[in-house]
Amino acid sequence: MDIRKVHKASCHCGAVKFELSLPNGLVEPRRCDCSLCRKRGAIVASVPLDGINITKGAELLSLYQFNTKTAKHYFCSVCGIYTHHQRRSNPEQFGFNVACLEGVNPLELENVPTYDGVNHPADRQ
Numbered sequence: 001m002d003i004r005k006v007h008k009a010s011c012h013c014g015a016v017k018f019e020l021s022l023p024n025g026l027v028e029p030r031r032c033d034c035s036l037c038r039k040r041g042a043i044v045a046s047v048p049l050d051g052i053n054i055t056k057g058a059e060l061l062s063l064y065q066f067n068t069k070t071a072k073h074y075f076c077s078v079c080g081i082y083t084h085h086q087r088r089s090n091p092e093q094f095g096f097n098v099a100c101l102e103g104v105n106p107l108e109l110e111n112v113p114t115y116d117g118v119n120h121p122a123d124r125q
Contacts, residue, residue, distance in 0.1 A: 005021065005022060005023045006019050006020070006021055006022070007019065007020050007022050007101055007102065007104075008101075008102045009083070009096070009097075009100040009101045009102060010100060010102070011057075011075075011076035011078070011079050011081040011083055011100065012076070012079040012080075012081045013076065013078050013079035013081075015056070015057045015060050015076055015078040015079065016054070016056065016057035016058075016060055016061060016076045016078075016081075016083055017054075017055045017056035017057060018052055018053060018054045018055055018056075018083065018084075018100075019052070019053045019055055020047055020051060020052055020053075020096060020101070021047060021048075021050075021051040021052075022047070022051075026045045026098065026104075026109075027045055027046065028045060028046065029043050029044065029045045029098055029106070029109055029112050030043065030044060030045070030112060030113050030114065030115050031043055031044075031112055031113070031114040031115070032044070032114065032115045033114055033115070035066075036064075036066065036073065040082050042082055042097045042098070042099060042106075043097075043098045043099065043106040043109060043112055044085075044095040044096060044097060044098060045095070045096060045098055046087065046090070046093040046094065046095050046096070047093060047094055047096065048092065048093055048094075049086070049092060049093065049094060051094065052084060052094050052096065057076070060076060060077050060078055061074045061075070061076065061077065061083065062074065062075055062076075062077040068088065070088040070091065071085055071086060071087060071088035072085055072086040073085040081097070081100070082097050083096065083097055083100055084096040084097065084100075
């Protein structure tokens with residue numbers, strides 16, 4: 001797998017391009033079983049909020065929020081690909097779609113755990 005400290009990424013059509021700071025490669029790639037993640041099927045990893053830099057097409061990103069409207073999910077308004085989201089469980093991080101990374105095939109990742117988003121920690125008392 002081709003992981004560099006700064007990695008280029010894009011949506012499917014290339015209208016949205018971004019760079020991710022990945023000094024330690026992919027840290028804790030995962031799936032989630034919440035209602036949105038089950039439907040989008042992406043494997044995600046996280047970076048700090050300053051670890052992502054949109055280099056092209058920021059104006060083409062659409063925002064989707066649901067339930068508590070805490071998380072901010074972004075996707076390309078041209079091709080519809082989910083690119084990243086500001087996390088609900090850790091708002092100081094962005095989760096990003098591993099499949100958007102250039103040179104990375106998320107299907108080659110082994111033992112990707114599934115997080116329990118149905119019973120989200122923020123919903124527990």
